[in-house]
Amino acid sequence: MANVVVVTSGKGGVGKTTSTAALGAALAQAGENVAVVDFDVGLRNLDLMLGAERRVVFDLINVVQGVVRLQQALIRDKRIDTLWLLPASQTRDKDALTDEGVARVIADLRTRFDWILCDSPAGIERGATLAMRHADGAIVVTNPEVSSVRDSDRIIGLLDAKTEKAERGERIAKHILITRFDPARANRGEMLSIADVMEILSLPLLGIIPESEEVLRASNLGAPVVLSNPGSAPSRAYADAARRLMGENVDMTVPSEKRGLFTKLFGRRAA
Amino acid sequence: MHSQVRPRPVHFRGRSYLAFALAPEPPVTDWLADLDAAIQRSAGFFAGRPAVLDLANTALSRADIVPLIKELETRDIRIMGIEGADPADFGPGLPPVLTNGRPASGREMVHETSQAKASEAKTPDAKAKPQPQATEPQPASLLVENPVRSGQTIYFPNGDVVVLGSVGSGAEVVAGGSIHIYGSLRGRAMAGANGNAQARIFCRRIEAELLAISGYYRTVDDLEVDLRHRPVQAWLEGDVMLIAALD
Numbered sequence: 001m002a003n004v005v006v007v008t009s010g011k012g013g014v015g016k017t018t019s020t021a022a023l024g025a026a027l028a029q030a031g032e033n034v035a036v037v038d039f040d041v042g043l044r045n046l047d048l049m050l051g052a053e054r055r056v057v058f059d060l061i062n063v064v065q066g067v068v069r070l071q072q073a074l075i076r077d078k079r080i081d082t083l084w085l086l087p088a089s090q091t092r093d094k095d096a097l098t099d100e101g102v103a104r105v106i107a108d109l110r111t112r113f114d115w116i117l118c119d120s121p122a123g124i125e126r127g128a129t130l131a132m133r134h135a136d137g138a139i140v141v142t143n144p145e146v147s148s149v150r151d152s153d154r155i156i157g158l159l160d161a162k163t164e165k166a167e168r169g170e171r172i173a174k175h176i177l178i179t180r181f182d183p184a185r186a187n188r189g190e191m192l193s194i195a196d197v198m199e200i201l202s203l204p205l206l207g208i209i210p211e212s213e214e215v216l217r218a219s220n221l222g223a224p225v226v227l228s229n230p231g232s233a234p235s236r237a238y239a240d241a242a243r244r245l246m247g248e249n250v251d252m253t254v255p256s257e258k259r260g261l262f263t264k265l266f267g268r269r270a271a
Numbered sequence: 272m273h274s275q276v277r278p279r280p281v282h283f284r285g286r287s288y289l290a291f292a293l294a295p296e297p298p299v300t301d302w303l304a305d306l307d308a309a310i311q312r313s314a315g316f317f318a319g320r321p322a323v324l325d326l327a328n329t330a331l332s333r334a335d336i337v338p339l340i341k342e343l344e345t346r347d348i349r350i351m352g353i354e355g356a357d358p359a360d361f362g363p364g365l366p367p368v369l370t371n372g373r374p375a376s377g378r379e380m381v382h383e384t385s386q387a388k389a390s391e392a393k394t395p396d397a398k399a400k401p402q403p404q405a406t407e408p409q410p411a412s413l414l415v416e417n418p419v420r421s422g423q424t425i426y427f428p429n430g431d432v433v434v435l436g437s438v439g440s441g442a443e444v445v446a447g448g449s450i451h452i453y454g455s456l457r458g459r460a461m462a463g464a465n466g467n468a469q470a471r472i473f474c475r476r477i478e479a480e481l482l483a484i485s486g487y488y489r490t491v492d493d494l495e496v497d498l499r500h501r502p503v504q505a506w507l508e509g510d511v512m513l514i515a516a517l518d
Contacts, residue, residue, distance in 0.1 A: 124422075146440075150421050153439040157420030199455070202418055202436060 002110035005117050005245070006135040008159075010151030012122030014143045015179035018215055018225070019238070020119040021049040023139070025224035026242035028083035032114045035074065037086040037105075039131035040121040041097060044088035050077060051222025052085050061089040064101030070108045079227055084113070094127035106134040124154065129162050136165065137173035139206060139245075143180045144192040149200050152176070156201065175206035177241060182211045183254055194254075207241030208254045209234050292354060294325040295339065303342060310346060322348050323369060327355030336365060411448075418454065419444060428465055440480065449473070459483070463507075472505040473517070487512050 007020045017040070024036040038046035041061060047053040058073035063086070070086075077083035086109070089096065109116045120131035132138060138159050142152040156174060165172045178197055185191045198205060209215075214232040218225035226235045233255040240250045295302045324340070331339065340350050352369040411430040418436030419425055424443040425432060432446040437454030444450055445461045449471045452460070456474035463470030463485035470484055477498065479491045482505050489505075489512045502517040 150440045153421040154441065157423045157442075160417070160420070200437070200439065200457070202454075 002113055003115050003137060004106060004110065004135050005115065005137045005139060006120050006132040006159075007117055007139045007141060008120035008128060008132055008155050009122065009141040009148070010124060010128075010155040011143075011148045014141050014148050015209070015215075016122070016141050017045045017049055017119050018219060019139065019141050019177055019179060019209070020046060020117050021224040022226050022234070022238040023242050023245065024083055024115070024117050025077075025080060026226045026239045027115050027117075027245070028077070028080040029226065029239075030242065030246065031082065032246070033082050033084075033112070034115045034117065035084045035086055035109050035113045036117045036119060037109070038088035038119050039097075039127055040119060041088045041127060042090065042093045043121065044090050046085060046119050047075075047087045048222060049219050049224065050083075050085055052077070052087070053222070056087045059087045059089040060105065061092050061096045063105050064097055066101070070105065070112075079223070094121070094125070094130070097127070097130050099130070099133070102130050103134060124158060128155075129158065132159055132163050134164055135159075135172055137175070139175050139177050140201070140203070141177050141179055142197060142201065144178060144186060144194070144197055146192065149192065149197055152201060156203065174203050175245070176201055176203050177206045177209065179209040180211045181208050181254060183256070205252060206244055207237055208252070209237045209241075210254055210256065290351060291322040292325045293322050293343070293348070293350075294328050294355075295331075296328050297330075299329070299331070299335070299339060306346070321351045323352045323354050324350045324366070325354045333365070340366070413446075415444075419458070421458070438474075440478075446470070461488070462505075468507050473503075475502045476500055477503045477514075482512065482514070484512060489514075 007016050007023070009016050017038075020036050024034045028034040036046060036050070037060065038044050039060070040046070044059075047056055052075050055075050058068045060073065062068045063070050063073045073086055075085045075087065077085065086105075106116065118131045118135065121127040140152045140155060140159075142148050159172055159174055160166050163172050176197070178194060181194070182191060186193045194205070194208060210233045212232060212234045214229050215225050215234050218228040221228050224238075225232065226238050229235055230239075236255040240253075240255075243250050293306075322343075324336075324343075326336075336353075343350060350366050352366045354369050356368055409429050413425070413427040413430070413432045415425055415432065415434045416436070419434055419438040419442040421439040421441035423439075424445065425434070426445045428445075428447040430446070431448040432444055432450050434444060434450075434452045434454065438444055438452055438456050438458045438460065440457040442458035443461070444452070444459070445464050447465045447470075448462065448467060450460045450462045450473070452472075452474040454474075455476040456472075456479045458479065459481040460472045460474070460479060461481075461483040462472045466485050468485040472482055472484065477491065477494070478500060481488055481490050483489070484505065484507045487507060487510055491514075494514065498514060498516055503514050504517055505512055505514045507513075
């Protein structure tokens with residue numbers, strides 16, 4: 001039974017694409033068949049995060065318009081062979097996506113994969129609404145910061161109104177993924193606390209990804225963080241989140257960096 | 272000295288008013304007798320109030336209408352318009368023909384006889400029924416079980432709104448009556464939207480952007496610091512909105 005999950009946020013730059021790549025890789029590592037689909041037509045990034053930018057021949061638009069078959073556009077990851085990418089087009093825009101075309105592609109993906117993760121563009125316009133349209137579930141990526149939280153609240157309202165499931169009177173499973181969380185800054189009140197975010201959004205929490213240099217390093221390497229440095233704090237947080245997505249009961253913790261005696265003694269200077 | 276007089280622009284504004292709709296039934300003399308009886312029981316009920324003559328139940332000609340309006344004027348009922356009639360039949364000298372009347376809820380008619388239907392404005396359709404007052408009871412409150420998310424608007428002009436969850440920043444709740452929010456109020460709440468100054472706003476935790484009652488509004492930027500994040504109620508006293516803690 002395939003599971004279509006949209007990764008969305010409303011606000012840009014909160015970590016949708018990073019999270020799509022990391023969760024997709026973590027699910028695939030657990031043996032699931034995963035397709036990650038880039039809906040950010042015109043501003044694609046997921047190919048870079050997966051280090052597949054030089055292997056893109058056909059893209060989502062080509063498949064939506066029926067120019068090529070789905071298999072021709074899917075790119076298999078070189079490191080995990082159950083992880084596949086359906087890239088977006090960089091030269092077109094969101095108007096090239098049609099309702100029927102997207103419905104057909106998603107239906108086709110459902111027959112081949114366990115998980116279909118749709119990386120939504122920022123905003124609440126056509127690209128974002130099409131990315132969420134056929135979803136069974138949603139991961140709402142939020143930074144612990146007021147504008148991001150309000151935009152997430154807006155997106156949650158749209159998930160309850162504009163998705164196919166919502167229009168049939170069903171509810172789509174929604175989860176919050178908090179990214180770029182810095183416990184020290186939250187303690188000092190410079191950031192919203194986890195409790196604040198949960199109180200405002202009142203949805204189940206999928207995971208808390210700590211702020212980490214590893215995330216930027218991973219994207220520059222073209223590898224999901226769970227592959228570039230599996231022992232790092234964000235990698236462990238994403239792996240936990242993926243297990244929760246699969247229905248496992250995993251204690252909610254904020255993983256921190258494992259520090260050796262040296263870094264403990266010299267703290268930030270050494271980091 | 273010569274000054275050019277420029278024509279001053281004329282402003283037209285649309286306004287709606289509540290009016291009583293009187294629906295005579297044939298024979299008109301009997302109906303007038305019933306009306307007199309109703310006026311006897313509640314003297315001054317119609318005095319000075321605008322009324323509309325609903326002719327949907329009758330087939331009165333212009334020649335019948337003029338004396339009827341005179342009769343009503345002797346009872347201190349002044350007809351401001353005619354409803355349920357063809358405008359072509361009623362030229363100058365008679366009140367204008369009105370259309371698109373909507374029923375209004377609120378005050379009940381003091382006395383009601385089978386024929387003196389001096390109810391408040393109703394649609395012509397409702398008038399045609401033998402018992403126009405026996406319309407479907409409208410729900411007086413709206414229960415919202417989910418949080419009201421940013422960008423969403425809950426609009427319920429008929430009465431109170433009860434929200435079990437929170438009202439997010441950038442969300443809006445508009446009610447004809449009072450608003451009760453059992454979560455946090457972070458967005459806007461507008462109570463008494465139809466001009467009900469008795470409406471109030473209650474919330475379990477106030478972080479609101481804007482509160483409005485019967486058109487008087489107040490941003491909560493200037494809210495006393497010790498009220499923030501507390502359960503409060505807001506109400507109108509004259510034209511001043513007051514906010515006080517509930518705990």
